[in-house]
Amino acid sequence: MDSTNNDKINTSQSNATDPQASGRMPLAAGVDIDVPAPKEENIDDVEIEAYNDDALSGESLTPKEQMHRLRDKLRECVKEKQAYLDGWQRSKADFVNYKKREAENKGEFLKFAREELITDLLPVLESFHMAFANKEAWGKVDESWRRGVEHIHTQLTQVLEGHGVTALDPLGKDFDPNEHTAIGTITTEDALKHHKVAEVLQLGYRLNGKLIRSPRVKIYGEMADATSEAEKQ
Numbered sequence: 001m002d003s004t005n006n007d008k009i010n011t012s013q014s015n016a017t018d019p020q021a022s023g024r025m026p027l028a029a030g031v032d033i034d035v036p037a038p039k040e041e042n043i044d045d046v047e048i049e050a051y052n053d054d055a056l057s058g059e060s061l062t063p064k065e066q067m068h069r070l071r072d073k074l075r076e077c078v079k080e081k082q083a084y085l086d087g088w089q090r091s092k093a094d095f096v097n098y099k100k101r102e103a104e105n106k107g108e109f110l111k112f113a114r115e116e117l118i119t120d121l122l123p124v125l126e127s128f129h130m131a132f133a134n135k136e137a138w139g140k141v142d143e144s145w146r147r148g149v150e151h152i153h154t155q156l157t158q159v160l161e162g163h164g165v166t167a168l169d170p171l172g173k174d175f176d177p178n179e180h181t182a183i184g185t186i187t188t189e190d191a192l193k194h195h196k197v198a199e200v201l202q203l204g205y206r207l208n209g210k211l212i213r214s215p216r217v218k219i220y221g222e223m224a225d226a227t228s229e230a231e232k233q
Contacts, residue, residue: 111164111208118165119212122205125160128153129203168204168215170197175219179204179211185221193220 061069131149132138138146170180175195186198197217204215 112210114163115207115210115212118160118163118205118207121156121160122213125153125156126202128156164208166206168206168211169200170204170215170217171200173197175217179214181214181216182219183216184218186218187223188220189223190220191222194222196220 128149132153168179170176173196175182175197180197183201188194188198196219198220199218200215201218202216204211205213
């Protein structure tokens with residue numbers, strides 16, 4: 001066999017091992033058939049489908065219509081966002097006001113939580129005042145003992161003042177039925193003194209501005225006309 005025949009045999013065997021390269025498919029008994037080469041796809045020819053709301057709904061919209069629809073959706077999103085923001089701001093403001101009211105209520109509660117205890121201590125303070133009122137008898141007490149009692153009275157007064165207690169002494173002031181308790185009158189011819197407090201029998205007290213005990217007082221009144229009194233008799 002010559003070299004030409006050998007080349008044909010080698011070429012035939014090479015093509016048999018790589019059918020796609022030759023475009024032919026060998027069959028039995030040396031018969032070959034032509035096999036078309038695979039066609040390359042051009043990616044530009046592939047249609048990419050967008051799976052959005054418009055595609056799912058089956059509508060076919062122009063780009064302009066899609067832009068209008070997207071703008072409408074954007075407006076709705078902006079409105080919804082603003083509604084959520086407004087609601088959050090209102091809730092925040094309500095919570096801040098709630099905390100402020102709770103702090104004020106707590107402060108008011110603490111201011112008057114000791115009212116009952118302080119009210120129970122007032123008779124002790126009044127006992128000191130009654131002892132001091134009789135100056136003649138108080139002056140006869142041993143000086144060292146008297147100073148000790150006065151010091152205790154001062155301490156008690158300072159403690160009560162530290163808790164917001166203030167004494168109410170309306171002597172010489174106009175009588176106020178909303179704050180004062182009148183238990184008697186003292187007649188006078190001086191018209192300028194009428195309806196003024198003539199004597200304070202018991203001091204009043206306030207707790208952080210709140211009246212917890214009204215002062216007991218006597219007030220000046222007009223003198224009764226002698227003729228009128230005789231007629232009444």
